[in-house]
Structure formats: C-alpha cells, structure tokens
Amino acid sequence: MNATPILCLALGQHGVLDTAAAALSGWTLCPAKGLAEARRALRMRPAPVGLLLFDDHPHGEDALDAFLREHWYMLWIAVFHPPALLLPVWRRLVQEHCWDFHTWPLDAARLSYALGHAQGMASLRGGPPGGAGAPGSPEGAEGPLSAPDAALTGHSAAIVRLRNQIGKVAGASAPVLIWGESGSGKELVAKAVHLCSPRAAGPFVPVNCGAMPASLIQSELFGYERGAFTGAAREKRGLIESAEGGSLFLDEIGDLPMELQANLLRFLQEKTICRVGATRSMEVDVRVIAASHVQLQQAVQRGAFREDLYYRLNVLALDVPPLRERRDDVAALAEHFFRLYAAERAPRLRGFSARAMQMLREHDWPGNVRELINRVRRAMVMAEGRLISAQDLGLADGVTGPDGAPLGDARSRAERDAIDASLLRAGSNMTVAARALGVSRMTLYRLLAKHGIPPPSRASQP
Ligand SMILES: Nc1ncnc2c1ncn2[C@@H]1O[C@H](COP(=O)(O)OP(=O)(O)OP(=O)(O)O)[C@@H](O)[C@H]1O
Numbered sequence: 001m002n003a004t005p006i007l008c009l010a011l012g013q014h015g016v017l018d019t020a021a022a023a024l025s026g027w028t029l030c031p032a033k034g035l036a037e038a039r040r041a042l043r044m045r046p047a048p049v050g051l052l053l054f055d056d057h058p059h060g061e062d063a064l065d066a067f068l069r070e071h072w073y074m075l076w077i078a079v080f081h082p083p084a085l086l087l088p089v090w091r092r093l094v095q096e097h098c099w100d101f102h103t104w105p106l107d108a109a110r111l112s113y114a115l116g117h118a119q120g121m122a123s124l125r126g127g128p129p130g131g132a133g134a135p136g137s138p139e140g141a142e143g144p145l146s147a148p149d150a151a152l153t154g155h156s157a158a159i160v161r162l163r164n165q166i167g168k169v170a171g172a173s174a175p176v177l178i179w180g181e182s183g184s185g186k187e188l189v190a191k192a193v194h195l196c197s198p199r200a201a202g203p204f205v206p207v208n209c210g211a212m213p214a215s216l217i218q219s220e221l222f223g224y225e226r227g228a229f230t231g232a233a234r235e236k237r238g239l240i241e242s243a244e245g246g247s248l249f250l251d252e253i254g255d256l257p258m259e260l261q262a263n264l265l266r267f268l269q270e271k272t273i274c275r276v277g278a279t280r281s282m283e284v285d286v287r288v289i290a291a292s293h294v295q296l297q298q299a300v301q302r303g304a305f306r307e308d309l310y311y312r313l314n315v316l317a318l319d320v321p322p323l324r325e326r327r328d329d330v331a332a333l334a335e336h337f338f339r340l341y342a343a344e345r346a347p348r349l350r351g352f353s354a355r356a357m358q359m360l361r362e363h364d365w366p367g368n369v370r371e372l373i374n375r376v377r378r379a380m381v382m383a384e385g386r387l388i389s390a391q392d393l394g395l396a397d398g399v400t401g402p403d404g405a406p407l408g409d410a411r412s413r414a415e416r417d418a419i420d421a422s423l424l425r426a427g428s429n430m431t432v433a434a435r436a437l438g439v440s441r442m443t444l445y446r447l448l449a450k451h452g453i454p455p456p457s458r459a460s461q462p
Pocket residue numbers: 151152153154180181182183184185186187188189251293333369370373
C-alpha cells in the first residue's frame with residue numbers, strides 16, 4: 001500500500017469517491033466531499049497529489065479555480081466525463097491547473113501509473129508545504145504562513161521555471177538570495193520558498209533593511225539585554241530569535257550598514273547570535289532568505305557590500321523576472337487582482353474591455369506587479385461602466401499626448417500624469433515617487449495640492 005495520501009476531491013455527486021476507492025485499492029486516499037472539506041483535510045494532512053473527480057454536470061468553476069490557485073504546489077489529476085472536456089471553461093481549467101486528466105469510466109491501471117508518476121515528480125519539487133497550520137505547529141512572531149499567502153499567479157515559461165527552482169531550493173538549508181526589480185514579487189517568492197521548505201510550520205519573519213533606521217537595526221535584529229543602553233528597561237528578543245525554527249527574510253539586504261554586515265556574517269557562519277549588552281552568545285536555528293533590487297556584485301565592487309557576506313548569501317540564487325519579460329502573465333495577474341478586490345469594491349464590474357486587456361499587455365510595467373495591482377485597484381474605483389476601460393487604467397492612447405490644448409494646459413496635464421504614474425509605480429510611497437520624479441518630498445506634496453490629487457494615506461505606505 002502506498003502510504004503517501006492522495007487527496008480525492010468529489011466535485012458534485014459524492015458517489016464518485018466510492019468508484020475511485022474501488023479502482024485505487026492500493027493507495028491511501030483522503031476523501032473530501034467538496035472544497036471546504038478538502039481545505040480542512042489539507043490543513044490537517046498535506047498531500048502532494050490530488051484527484052479532481054467531476055460528475056457529469058460539472059459547475060462552480062470560479063470557486064474551483066480559486067481553490068486550485070491556493071493549492072498551486074500540488075499536482076492535480078482531473079477525471080471528467082468526456083462531454084465536459086468539449087467545454088472551453090473546463091479545458092482552460094485543465095490546461096491551467098492540472099498535471100494530467102483522465103475520463104470516466106476509470107482505467108485503474110492507467111490512473112495508478114499516473115498517480116505514481118505524479119508522486120515522483122512532486123517529491124522532486126521538494127514536496128508540499130510541511131503542514132502549515134497543522135496541529136502542534138510552533139507559532140512564531142508572525143505565525144505560520146498558509147498557501148494562499150505565497151501563491152504565484154502566472155503560467156509563462158519564466159514563472160514555471162521560477163516555481164521549479166523554488167521547489168528545488170526550498171528543500172536545502174543554505175541561504176537563498178533573491179534578485180529582482182522593485183515590485184516584481186521577491187517577497188512572495190521568499191514566502192513560497194519558506195512554505196515549500198521543511199520549516200513551513202515555523203515563522204516567516206520579514207525585515208526591510210532599507211526602511212529601518214541604521215541606529216535601530218542592530219537591536220531590532222539581534223535583541224538586547226536589560227540595561228544594555230538607556231531606555232532598555234526590559235530584555236527584548238530580536239527578529240532573528242523570533243524566526244527560530246523558521247525563515248528570516250532580509251529585504252533590501254544591500255542597505256544593511258557595514259558593521260551589521262559583519263554581525264550577520266558571523267551569525268551565518270556560526271549559527272549563534274549575541275544580544276546587545278549580552279556577555280554570551282546563543283544558538284539559533286533560522287534560515288536566511290535575502291533579497292535585493294540592486295545587483296549586489298556591483299555593490300561589492302564599490303566597496304559598499306562585504307564580499308565574504310555576498311558569497312555566503314549567494315549559495316542559492318533566484319532571479320524574479322520583471323513583468324515586461326513575462327507578458328503572458330499580465331492577463332492572468334490582472335484577472336486575479338480583479339477577482340481579489342471585486343467583491344470588496346465593485347460587485348457591479350464584470351471585468352476588462354478587450355482594449356483594456358490589449359493595453360495591459362502592451363504596457364512596459366516599470367513598477368512591475370505592484371504597479372499592475374495599483375492600476376487595477378484604481379480602475380475599479382474609477383470605472384463607470386460594467387467593464388474596466390483602458391482609460392480607467394490610465395493606459396488609454398493620447399492621455400498624455402498633445403491635443404491642441406494651450407501650452408499651459410498641456411504642460412499641467414503632463415505634470416499631473418507624471419505624478420500619477422510615479423505614485424502608481426512607487427506603490428504610493430511618497431519618498432520613492434519623489435526620488436523618481438527628481439523632486440523633494442515637500443515639493444511632491446505641494447504638487448499634489450496644486451493638482452488636487454489626494455496624498456496617499458499612511459496605511460498605503462509600505
Ligand atoms: N506572481 C504573482 N502572483 C500574485 N501576486 C504577485 C505576484 N508577484 C507579485 N505579486 C504581488 O505584487 C506585490 C508586490 O510583490 P512583492 O512585495 O513580493 O515585490 P518585491 O519585489 O518584494 O518588491 P520590493 O522590491 O518593492 O520590496 C505583492 O502584493 C505581491 O503579493
């Protein structure tokens with residue numbers, strides 16, 4: 001008997017579960033009557049492979065699509081009645097999410113062979129998340145992640161390659177270095193590495209090295225003892241300690257001050273840390289995942305980043321491609337974010353116009369996926385019709401082009417569009433937007449007031 005469980009999900013009539021059980025007697029099957037039961041079963045006992053058992057009137061494709069996106073790390077085999085496969089909606093679902101498909105009546109030998117093959121492939125990928133949220137999981141400072149927190153949308157060759165690489169590096173214990181442009185998805189990739197690793201049930205602790213004042217980083221990362229400095233009335237665990245048993249995500253590692261680079265190197269070499277003011281060091285079991293949007297090798301050449309630390313971190317490297325290099329993903333991502341925000345914001349909206357989709361595909365996405373999210377969210381607020389237009393997305397032809405308006409008007413409109421675009425690209429971060437526009441934050445606030453653009457709320461600042 002093969003002891004690794006296969007999730008058997010009945011979509012429709014539950015009788016299909018008995019039929020499958022009779023055909024697959026040598027397998028450990030974990031039956032689930034519907035999506036809610038399947039979610040519960042997978043939380044209790046993760047499975048690397050799942051069977052989707054459709055009855056002769058399949059329906060509920062949106063809910064199933066969302067479920068399969070959440071459980072992207074599993075290999076799925078669908079079983080259909082042949083007529084359903086003539087329908088575009090089910091063909092698309094199989095193409096997007098399934099590793100194989102079969103038809104009723106079951107050919108037990110063929111299905112067994114496919115399940116064995118799928119299990120073998122799943123084990124090469126590094127296996128499913130190791131029981132995030134499972135009973136007995138140690139709870140960390142940030143708590144364990146769950147699969148939807150790290151689902152990478154997209155089916156371009158680049159993202160499929162990246163998913164495979166994530167599966168491979170996740171199983172190892174060495175540090176990971178993720179490189180990619182701002183907003184391309186580095187943190188999401190870090191979460192996926194953590195979730196696919198044997199540490200999945202432990203905490204994932206993100207630290208933005210660029211956003212933390214240099215004077216605080218040492219005590220925030222390493223913690224401090226009581227009385228270590230004025231104001232240290234109580235001892236405090238650092239972020240590294242709070243990632244015990246899990247992963248520490250060091251975003252913008254290139255911004256780490258030199259003296260802390262030495263401390264981090266010591267931690268990576270010796271697996272011990274010393275709190276500020278402590279006389280003894282302590283052991284910690286934490287995997288470091290670092291990310292940078294600048295090529296660290298150049299920082300090494302400039303003398304701004306330690307070469308020994310660079311080589312320590314760069315054992316397993318992952319490149320997250322910019323969105324313009326995987327345009328095939330734009331439509332799936334836009335639809336994913338539309339679905340994500342539609343219920344909350346705009347139940348009347350039905351989707352994107354054909355022209356809007358075309359402009360989404362043609363845009364260069366300097367702010368990557370974060371810019372796409374911002375454009376979709378803004379469009380959902382601005383749209384007046386049932387379909388989001390290119391105009392709503394701020395991507396219509398001629399929005400910035402001269403149209404015979406007086407020079408002053410054209411200049412003012414161009415200024416406003418440039419501000420809008422850079423705020424979108426910067427994810428509403430005023431500092432980043434101001435830097436991109438080559439003006440100070442104060443000037444940017446003044447320009448917002450001049451054009452009647454509401455300043456981004458503090459909540460939307462990263
Ligand atoms: N493939 C993807 N599927 C779904 N969501 C994605 C994908 N890639 C990125 N995102 C989303 O885009 C946003 C930006 O991604 P993320 O924060 O991971 O980027 P980043 O490269 O770490 O950015 P920065 O360098 O500015 O920190 C997040 O909300 C993330 O969830």
